[in-house]
Amino acid sequence: MTDQPTIQEALVHVMMTTCVADRDMAHVELTAIRMLVDRLPVFAGFDIARLVPIAESTARTLAEENGLDVIIEMAKAALPARLYETAYALAVEVAAADVVARQEELHLLEMLRDALEVPTLAAAAIEHSARVRYRRL
Template sequence: MALSTQDALIYLMIVSAWSDTAMSEVELQRIEDQILRLPVFAGFDTERLEEVANSCVDTLNGPQGLDGVLDAAVAAIPHRLQDTAYALAVEIAASDLRLEQEELRYLEMVRDRLEIDRLTTAAIEASARARYRRAH
């Protein structure tokens, strides 16, 4: 079954949160916040979030694993939302204020599969760093 665009974006955020082997409460809350406030999720039934998350995990644990999740998600995201997809993945990875090597590798995989240029990805990454920088 093909994913909807919104489901695909959620898949990328969920895997971003789990890419360091643990989804923190901060990351889970950030996913929910993004779904509630961003225009790209307008009309998404938040009651479906658990169902979408479980489907993502099932795909991850299936025979195609991470490649299957990425293939399905990228196929469902229109070209005009490729940068949005990457920005959401970066946002979730950065939300707990530390990026582990696994998260960086995952973001690299997402970046390589999406059709966005390096300048755009660098700007997205710099923007996330600026938003999550602490005063002390």
């Protein structure tokens, strides 16, 4: 990853990283990413066609040594502090989309939470909210 991404691109990188954290790019997670990009105000004006190139860039970066650290540091550098919780919430949404959060996803969320300095109570509220939304009958 050579250029500094835009704020929106950084958020997509975070979501894509969460999607592939367990080495399984689940269709339901990709659908969740597209839905979030389509509907959330933070993505207003974002070109949905950018999702594929960003996903490819994310995959290339993750394949490099320390790629996960690079993605997290890039996100922290690109995002204003007021969007740190937003980035964490988007990652939690993607992890929750397939209802089963695997150990790799949980580890990534922990790394994001720490790097972005998301307060414990805020993180717990974000996580609880996602669990409630994705419950099944």
